[in-house]
Amino acid sequence: MADKAVTLDELRQRIDTIDSELLRLISERAGCAQQVAEVKMAAGDVGEDGQVQFYRPEREAQVLRRIMADNPGPLKGEEMARLFREIMSACLALEQPIRLAYLGPEGTFTQQAALKHFGDSAVTKPMAAIDEVFREVEAGAVQYGVVPVENSTEGVINHTLDSFMGSQLKISGEVVLRIHHHLLVGPNTRREKISRIYSHAQSLAQCRKWLDAHFPHAERIAVSSNAEAARQVRTEWHSAAIAGDMAAKLYELEKVEEKIEDSPDNSTRFLIIGDSSVPASGDDKTSIVVAMRNQPGALHDLLAPFHRHQIDLTRVETRPSRSGAWNYVFFIDFRGHRDDPLITETLEELRQCAADVKVLGSYPVGVL
Ligand SMILES: C=C(O[C@@H]1C=C(C(=O)O)C=C[C@H]1O)C(=O)O
Numbered sequence: 001m002a003d004k005a006v007t008l009d010e011l012r013q014r015i016d017t018i019d020s021e022l023l024r025l026i027s028e029r030a031g032c033a034q035q036v037a038e039v040k041m042a043a044g045d046v047g048e049d050g051q052v053q054f055y056r057p058e059r060e061a062q063v064l065r066r067i068m069a070d071n072p073g074p075l076k077g078e079e080m081a082r083l084f085r086e087i088m089s090a091c092l093a094l095e096q097p098i099r100l101a102y103l104g105p106e107g108t109f110t111q112q113a114a115l116k117h118f119g120d121s122a123v124t125k126p127m128a129a130i131d132e133v134f135r136e137v138e139a140g141a142v143q144y145g146v147v148p149v150e151n152s153t154e155g156v157i158n159h160t161l162d163s164f165m166g167s168q169l170k171i172s173g174e175v176v177l178r179i180h181h182h183l184l185v186g187p188n189t190r191r192e193k194i195s196r197i198y199s200h201a202q203s204l205a206q207c208r209k210w211l212d213a214h215f216p217h218a219e220r221i222a223v224s225s226n227a228e229a230a231r232q233v234r235t236e237w238h239s240a241a242i243a244g245d246m247a248a249k250l251y252e253l254e255k256v257e258e259k260i261e262d263s264p265d266n267s268t269r270f271l272i273i274g275d276s277s278v279p280a281s282g283d284d285k286t287s288i289v290v291a292m293r294n295q296p297g298a299l300h301d302l303l304a305p306f307h308r309h310q311i312d313l314t315r316v317e318t319r320p321s322r323s324g325a326w327n328y329v330f331f332i333d334f335r336g337h338r339d340d341p342l343i344t345e346t347l348e349e350l351r352q353c354a355a356d357v358k359v360l361g362s363y364p365v366g367v368l
Contacts, residue, residue, distance in 0.1 A: 033091035061364030089119020107227035171361030173272035
Protein backbone atom coordinates (compact mmCIF):
# COMPACT_ATOMS: atom_id res chain seq x y z
CA MET A 1 0.00 0.00 0.00
CA ALA A 2 1.32 3.51 -0.77
CA ASP A 3 2.60 5.58 2.22
CA LYS A 4 0.04 8.31 1.70
CA ALA A 5 -2.90 5.87 1.57
CA VAL A 6 -5.84 7.28 3.40
CA THR A 7 -6.68 5.39 6.58
CA LEU A 8 -10.03 4.08 7.69
CA ASP A 9 -10.01 6.52 10.61
CA GLU A 10 -9.41 9.47 8.32
CA LEU A 11 -12.22 8.42 6.00
CA ARG A 12 -14.60 8.03 8.92
CA GLN A 13 -13.66 11.46 10.22
CA ARG A 14 -14.37 12.90 6.80
CA ILE A 15 -17.74 11.15 6.71
CA ASP A 16 -18.55 12.54 10.18
CA THR A 17 -17.77 16.07 8.99
CA ILE A 18 -19.90 15.60 5.87
CA ASP A 19 -22.78 14.18 7.93
CA SER A 20 -22.70 17.20 10.26
CA GLU A 21 -22.86 19.45 7.22
CA LEU A 22 -25.74 17.41 5.73
CA LEU A 23 -27.56 17.60 9.05
CA ARG A 24 -27.24 21.37 9.10
CA LEU A 25 -28.34 21.71 5.48
CA ILE A 26 -31.34 19.38 5.77
CA SER A 27 -32.47 21.25 8.89
CA GLU A 28 -32.09 24.54 7.06
CA ARG A 29 -34.19 23.13 4.19
CA ALA A 30 -36.86 21.97 6.65
CA GLY A 31 -36.93 25.48 8.15
CA CYS A 32 -37.55 26.90 4.65
CA ALA A 33 -40.44 24.46 4.16
CA GLN A 34 -41.98 25.68 7.43
CA GLN A 35 -41.74 29.25 6.15
CA VAL A 36 -43.31 28.15 2.85
CA ALA A 37 -46.30 26.91 4.88
CA GLU A 38 -46.68 30.33 6.50
CA VAL A 39 -46.43 32.09 3.13
CA LYS A 40 -49.07 29.76 1.63
CA MET A 41 -51.43 30.38 4.54
CA ALA A 42 -50.91 34.15 4.46
CA ALA A 43 -51.55 34.18 0.70
CA GLY A 44 -54.72 32.10 1.16
CA ASP A 45 -53.40 29.75 -1.49
CA VAL A 46 -56.47 27.47 -1.57
CA GLY A 47 -57.39 24.83 -4.14
CA GLU A 48 -60.74 23.74 -5.54
CA ASP A 49 -61.48 21.97 -2.26
CA GLY A 50 -61.14 25.26 -0.33
CA GLN A 51 -58.08 23.99 1.58
CA VAL A 52 -54.58 25.54 1.60
CA GLN A 53 -52.47 23.69 -0.98
CA PHE A 54 -49.44 22.61 1.00
CA TYR A 55 -48.65 19.69 -1.29
CA ARG A 56 -47.57 20.84 -4.75
CA PRO A 57 -47.12 17.87 -7.11
CA GLU A 58 -45.74 19.97 -9.99
CA ARG A 59 -43.08 21.55 -7.74
CA GLU A 60 -42.06 18.17 -6.28
CA ALA A 61 -41.68 16.74 -9.81
CA GLN A 62 -39.50 19.72 -10.77
CA VAL A 63 -37.30 19.29 -7.66
CA LEU A 64 -36.77 15.58 -8.37
CA ARG A 65 -36.07 16.15 -12.08
CA ARG A 66 -33.46 18.77 -11.28
CA ILE A 67 -31.77 16.49 -8.74
CA MET A 68 -31.58 13.72 -11.32
CA ALA A 69 -30.27 16.02 -14.03
CA ASP A 70 -27.60 17.60 -11.79
CA ASN A 71 -26.56 14.40 -10.00
CA PRO A 72 -22.76 14.08 -10.33
CA GLY A 73 -22.59 10.39 -9.21
CA PRO A 74 -21.37 7.92 -8.07
CA LEU A 75 -24.91 7.33 -6.76
CA LYS A 76 -27.43 6.67 -9.53
CA GLY A 77 -29.87 9.45 -10.36
CA GLU A 78 -32.83 7.33 -9.29
CA GLU A 79 -31.20 6.53 -5.96
CA MET A 80 -30.45 10.20 -5.32
CA ALA A 81 -34.02 11.15 -6.23
CA ARG A 82 -35.29 8.52 -3.77
CA LEU A 83 -33.26 10.16 -0.99
CA PHE A 84 -34.58 13.59 -1.90
CA ARG A 85 -38.08 12.13 -2.13
CA GLU A 86 -37.82 11.25 1.57
CA ILE A 87 -36.39 14.65 2.51
CA MET A 88 -39.28 16.39 0.72
CA SER A 89 -41.79 14.04 2.30
CA ALA A 90 -40.48 14.92 5.78
CA CYS A 91 -40.43 18.65 4.91
CA LEU A 92 -44.02 18.51 3.67
CA ALA A 93 -45.05 16.70 6.87
CA LEU A 94 -43.82 19.77 8.78
CA GLU A 95 -46.22 21.89 6.73
CA GLN A 96 -49.00 19.30 6.96
CA PRO A 97 -48.67 15.47 6.74
CA ILE A 98 -50.39 14.17 3.66
CA ARG A 99 -53.25 11.70 4.17
CA LEU A 100 -53.89 9.00 1.56
CA ALA A 101 -56.20 6.09 0.90
CA TYR A 102 -54.92 3.20 -1.20
CA LEU A 103 -56.12 -0.15 -2.47
CA GLY A 104 -55.22 -2.36 0.48
CA PRO A 105 -54.81 -4.38 2.50
CA GLU A 106 -51.46 -3.41 3.97
CA GLY A 107 -48.56 -4.85 2.01
CA THR A 108 -50.03 -4.44 -1.52
CA PHE A 109 -48.08 -3.07 -4.45
CA THR A 110 -50.45 -0.09 -4.33
CA GLN A 111 -49.16 0.76 -0.85
CA GLN A 112 -45.61 0.43 -2.18
CA ALA A 113 -46.51 2.77 -5.06
CA ALA A 114 -48.11 5.26 -2.64
CA LEU A 115 -44.96 5.41 -0.51
CA LYS A 116 -42.74 5.61 -3.56
CA HIS A 117 -44.69 8.63 -4.76
CA PHE A 118 -45.32 10.45 -1.47
CA GLY A 119 -42.46 9.17 0.71
CA ASP A 120 -42.60 7.50 4.12
CA SER A 121 -43.99 10.50 6.02
CA ALA A 122 -47.38 10.13 4.33
CA VAL A 123 -50.20 8.80 6.52
CA THR A 124 -51.76 5.89 4.61
CA LYS A 125 -55.10 4.16 4.99
CA PRO A 126 -55.85 0.80 3.29
CA MET A 127 -59.26 0.39 1.59
CA ALA A 128 -60.85 -2.90 0.54
CA ALA A 129 -61.77 -1.92 -3.03
CA ILE A 130 -60.96 0.61 -5.74
CA ASP A 131 -64.35 2.35 -5.54
CA GLU A 132 -63.86 2.73 -1.78
CA VAL A 133 -60.62 4.60 -2.43
CA PHE A 134 -62.59 6.97 -4.69
CA ARG A 135 -65.31 7.39 -2.05
CA GLU A 136 -62.83 8.09 0.73
CA VAL A 137 -61.29 10.93 -1.28
CA GLU A 138 -64.71 12.26 -2.36
CA ALA A 139 -65.86 12.29 1.26
CA GLY A 140 -62.81 14.39 2.21
CA ALA A 141 -61.58 11.80 4.74
CA VAL A 142 -58.20 11.83 2.94
CA GLN A 143 -56.62 14.28 0.48
CA TYR A 144 -55.50 11.75 -2.13
CA GLY A 145 -56.09 8.20 -3.26
CA VAL A 146 -53.80 5.73 -5.02
CA VAL A 147 -55.20 3.09 -7.38
CA PRO A 148 -53.65 0.77 -10.01
CA VAL A 149 -54.64 1.52 -13.61
CA GLU A 150 -52.66 -0.72 -15.95
CA ASN A 151 -50.14 -3.52 -15.94
CA SER A 152 -47.58 -4.02 -18.70
CA THR A 153 -48.47 -7.71 -19.10
CA GLU A 154 -52.09 -7.94 -18.05
CA GLY A 155 -53.44 -4.67 -19.39
CA VAL A 156 -55.92 -2.21 -18.00
CA ILE A 157 -57.63 -2.38 -14.59
CA ASN A 158 -61.24 -1.89 -15.53
CA HIS A 159 -62.50 -1.09 -12.02
CA THR A 160 -60.36 2.04 -11.99
CA LEU A 161 -61.50 3.30 -15.40
CA ASP A 162 -65.13 2.58 -14.53
CA SER A 163 -64.82 4.43 -11.20
CA PHE A 164 -63.78 7.60 -13.07
CA MET A 165 -67.01 7.58 -15.07
CA GLY A 166 -69.15 8.33 -12.06
CA SER A 167 -66.70 10.58 -10.22
CA GLN A 168 -65.63 14.22 -10.24
CA LEU A 169 -62.16 13.39 -8.92
CA LYS A 170 -59.11 14.43 -10.91
CA ILE A 171 -55.82 12.73 -11.60
CA SER A 172 -52.94 14.58 -9.97
CA GLY A 173 -50.09 12.18 -10.62
CA GLU A 174 -48.87 8.83 -11.87
CA VAL A 175 -46.33 6.39 -10.55
CA VAL A 176 -44.87 3.37 -12.28
CA LEU A 177 -43.64 0.49 -10.17
CA ARG A 178 -41.53 -2.46 -11.32
CA ILE A 179 -43.42 -5.48 -10.08
CA HIS A 180 -41.35 -8.36 -8.76
CA HIS A 181 -43.24 -11.41 -7.55
CA HIS A 182 -41.81 -13.94 -5.13
CA LEU A 183 -42.98 -17.38 -4.07
CA LEU A 184 -43.45 -17.08 -0.30
CA VAL A 185 -44.09 -19.57 2.47
CA GLY A 186 -44.71 -19.53 6.21
CA PRO A 187 -42.17 -20.77 8.76
CA ASN A 188 -43.35 -24.42 8.71
CA THR A 189 -43.63 -24.99 4.97
CA ARG A 190 -41.18 -26.93 2.81
CA ARG A 191 -41.00 -26.41 -0.94
CA GLU A 192 -41.82 -30.03 -1.79
CA LYS A 193 -45.01 -29.88 0.30
CA ILE A 194 -46.58 -27.00 -1.61
CA SER A 195 -49.90 -28.10 -3.11
CA ARG A 196 -51.76 -24.76 -3.20
CA ILE A 197 -50.62 -21.37 -4.44
CA TYR A 198 -52.59 -18.26 -3.52
CA SER A 199 -52.42 -14.86 -5.15
CA HIS A 200 -54.43 -12.17 -6.89
CA ALA A 201 -55.65 -13.36 -10.31
CA GLN A 202 -53.45 -10.73 -12.05
CA SER A 203 -50.34 -11.99 -10.29
CA LEU A 204 -51.15 -15.63 -11.03
CA ALA A 205 -51.47 -14.60 -14.68
CA GLN A 206 -48.17 -12.70 -14.58
CA CYS A 207 -46.37 -15.83 -13.30
CA ARG A 208 -48.30 -18.40 -15.36
CA LYS A 209 -45.37 -19.81 -17.33
CA TRP A 210 -43.17 -20.07 -14.27
CA LEU A 211 -45.93 -21.90 -12.38
CA ASP A 212 -46.54 -24.26 -15.33
CA ALA A 213 -42.84 -25.13 -15.35
CA HIS A 214 -42.21 -25.41 -11.59
CA PHE A 215 -45.53 -26.22 -9.92
CA PRO A 216 -47.69 -27.77 -12.66
CA HIS A 217 -49.76 -29.76 -10.15
CA ALA A 218 -50.31 -27.15 -7.45
CA GLU A 219 -53.81 -25.72 -7.24
CA ARG A 220 -53.87 -21.99 -8.05
CA ILE A 221 -56.28 -20.02 -5.92
CA ALA A 222 -57.21 -16.44 -6.74
CA VAL A 223 -57.84 -14.21 -3.71
CA SER A 224 -58.64 -10.50 -3.32
CA SER A 225 -55.02 -9.29 -3.13
CA ASN A 226 -51.43 -10.54 -2.92
CA ALA A 227 -51.23 -9.26 0.63
CA GLU A 228 -54.30 -11.33 1.53
CA ALA A 229 -52.59 -14.37 -0.04
CA ALA A 230 -49.50 -13.70 2.07
CA ARG A 231 -51.58 -13.37 5.23
CA GLN A 232 -53.37 -16.62 4.51
CA VAL A 233 -50.31 -18.85 3.96
CA ARG A 234 -48.60 -17.89 7.20
CA THR A 235 -50.43 -20.67 8.96
CA GLU A 236 -50.97 -23.16 6.09
CA TRP A 237 -48.04 -25.58 5.92
CA HIS A 238 -48.88 -26.91 2.42
CA SER A 239 -49.49 -23.52 0.78
CA ALA A 240 -47.45 -20.75 -0.81
CA ALA A 241 -48.33 -17.20 -1.83
CA ILE A 242 -47.19 -15.09 -4.73
CA ALA A 243 -46.64 -11.54 -3.52
CA GLY A 244 -44.10 -8.73 -3.37
CA ASP A 245 -41.50 -7.56 -0.89
CA MET A 246 -43.83 -5.49 1.29
CA ALA A 247 -46.17 -8.42 1.92
CA ALA A 248 -43.22 -10.77 2.53
CA LYS A 249 -41.84 -8.41 5.15
CA LEU A 250 -45.20 -7.63 6.74
CA TYR A 251 -46.15 -11.30 7.22
CA GLU A 252 -42.57 -12.48 7.85
CA LEU A 253 -42.61 -15.04 5.06
CA GLU A 254 -39.65 -16.82 3.56
CA LYS A 255 -38.81 -16.42 -0.13
CA VAL A 256 -38.69 -19.87 -1.75
CA GLU A 257 -37.96 -18.26 -5.11
CA GLU A 258 -37.46 -14.61 -6.10
CA LYS A 259 -38.60 -12.67 -9.18
CA ILE A 260 -40.79 -15.37 -10.70
CA GLU A 261 -42.73 -13.01 -13.02
CA ASP A 262 -42.70 -14.22 -16.65
CA SER A 263 -41.87 -10.84 -18.13
CA PRO A 264 -38.64 -9.26 -16.84
CA ASP A 265 -39.99 -5.72 -17.24
CA ASN A 266 -43.33 -6.38 -15.60
CA SER A 267 -44.55 -3.04 -14.26
CA THR A 268 -47.78 -1.47 -13.05
CA ARG A 269 -48.89 2.10 -13.41
CA PHE A 270 -50.82 3.73 -10.57
CA LEU A 271 -52.78 6.99 -10.51
CA ILE A 272 -53.00 9.56 -7.76
CA ILE A 273 -56.54 10.92 -7.48
CA GLY A 274 -57.63 14.06 -5.67
CA ASP A 275 -59.82 17.16 -5.74
CA SER A 276 -57.51 19.72 -7.28
CA SER A 277 -56.04 20.48 -10.70
CA VAL A 278 -52.25 20.55 -10.97
CA PRO A 279 -50.47 23.40 -12.80
CA ALA A 280 -47.94 22.50 -15.52
CA SER A 281 -44.59 21.09 -14.36
CA GLY A 282 -42.87 21.30 -17.74
CA ASP A 283 -43.27 17.59 -18.56
CA ASP A 284 -46.88 16.54 -18.20
CA LYS A 285 -49.54 14.12 -19.33
CA THR A 286 -53.27 14.59 -19.69
CA SER A 287 -55.98 11.94 -19.34
CA ILE A 288 -59.43 12.39 -20.84
CA VAL A 289 -62.56 10.31 -21.31
CA VAL A 290 -64.50 10.83 -24.52
CA ALA A 291 -67.98 9.65 -25.49
CA MET A 292 -68.45 9.46 -29.28
CA ARG A 293 -71.72 9.39 -31.19
CA ASN A 294 -72.41 5.93 -32.51
CA GLN A 295 -71.74 6.59 -36.19
CA PRO A 296 -69.33 5.46 -38.91
CA GLY A 297 -65.86 7.04 -38.70
CA ALA A 298 -66.20 7.94 -35.01
CA LEU A 299 -62.81 6.54 -34.08
CA HIS A 300 -61.16 8.35 -36.96
CA ASP A 301 -62.81 11.64 -35.94
CA LEU A 302 -61.64 11.09 -32.40
CA LEU A 303 -58.00 10.58 -33.34
CA ALA A 304 -57.77 13.17 -36.12
CA PRO A 305 -57.24 16.29 -33.91
CA PHE A 306 -54.36 14.55 -32.11
CA HIS A 307 -52.79 13.58 -35.41
CA ARG A 308 -53.23 17.10 -36.83
CA HIS A 309 -51.44 18.69 -33.87
CA GLN A 310 -48.82 15.92 -33.58
CA ILE A 311 -49.78 15.11 -30.01
CA ASP A 312 -48.16 12.00 -28.61
CA LEU A 313 -50.87 9.55 -27.50
CA THR A 314 -49.61 7.25 -24.78
CA ARG A 315 -52.73 5.12 -24.32
CA VAL A 316 -56.18 4.58 -25.80
CA GLU A 317 -58.65 2.27 -24.03
CA THR A 318 -62.25 1.49 -24.89
CA ARG A 319 -64.88 0.75 -22.23
CA PRO A 320 -68.61 0.15 -22.57
CA SER A 321 -70.43 3.30 -21.53
CA ARG A 322 -73.03 3.06 -18.79
CA SER A 323 -75.68 4.68 -20.96
CA GLY A 324 -76.78 1.61 -22.87
CA ALA A 325 -75.75 -1.46 -24.84
CA TRP A 326 -73.13 -1.03 -27.58
CA ASN A 327 -72.11 2.49 -26.65
CA TYR A 328 -68.47 3.00 -25.87
CA VAL A 329 -66.28 5.60 -24.25
CA PHE A 330 -62.59 6.09 -24.87
CA PHE A 331 -59.98 6.71 -22.21
CA ILE A 332 -57.09 8.58 -23.79
CA ASP A 333 -53.73 9.62 -22.31
CA PHE A 334 -51.42 11.99 -24.16
CA ARG A 335 -48.35 14.12 -23.56
CA GLY A 336 -48.91 17.78 -22.70
CA HIS A 337 -50.84 19.89 -20.18
CA ARG A 338 -54.42 21.11 -20.62
CA ASP A 339 -53.19 24.72 -20.27
CA ASP A 340 -50.74 24.35 -23.22
CA PRO A 341 -52.30 26.32 -26.13
CA LEU A 342 -51.75 23.34 -28.45
CA ILE A 343 -53.65 21.03 -26.12
CA THR A 344 -56.45 23.56 -25.53
CA GLU A 345 -56.92 23.80 -29.29
CA THR A 346 -56.87 20.01 -29.74
CA LEU A 347 -59.48 19.55 -27.03
CA GLU A 348 -61.63 22.27 -28.60
CA GLU A 349 -61.58 20.45 -31.97
CA LEU A 350 -62.35 17.18 -30.24
CA ARG A 351 -65.36 18.71 -28.49
CA GLN A 352 -66.82 19.60 -31.88
CA CYS A 353 -67.09 15.96 -32.94
CA ALA A 354 -67.54 14.17 -29.60
CA ALA A 355 -70.76 13.76 -27.62
CA ASP A 356 -68.82 14.49 -24.44
CA VAL A 357 -65.22 15.18 -23.38
CA LYS A 358 -64.21 15.07 -19.75
CA VAL A 359 -60.68 16.00 -18.71
CA LEU A 360 -59.65 13.69 -15.87
CA GLY A 361 -56.54 15.73 -15.22
CA SER A 362 -53.15 17.02 -16.32
CA TYR A 363 -50.30 15.87 -14.11
CA PRO A 364 -46.50 15.53 -14.06
CA VAL A 365 -45.08 12.52 -15.90
CA GLY A 366 -43.94 10.07 -13.20
CA VAL A 367 -40.37 10.85 -12.13
CA LEU A 368 -39.42 7.95 -9.86
C1 LIG B 1 -41.85 23.54 0.13
C2 LIG B 1 -42.99 23.45 -0.55
O1 LIG B 1 -44.06 22.63 -0.15
C3 LIG B 1 -44.06 21.23 -0.31
C4 LIG B 1 -42.72 20.65 -0.08
C5 LIG B 1 -41.79 20.65 -1.10
C6 LIG B 1 -40.31 20.47 -0.82
O2 LIG B 1 -39.97 20.01 0.26
O3 LIG B 1 -39.50 20.81 -1.70
C7 LIG B 1 -42.23 20.86 -2.42
C8 LIG B 1 -43.54 21.06 -2.73
C9 LIG B 1 -44.62 20.95 -1.72
O4 LIG B 1 -45.19 19.68 -1.79
C10 LIG B 1 -43.21 24.23 -1.82
O5 LIG B 1 -44.35 24.34 -2.26
O6 LIG B 1 -42.24 24.75 -2.35
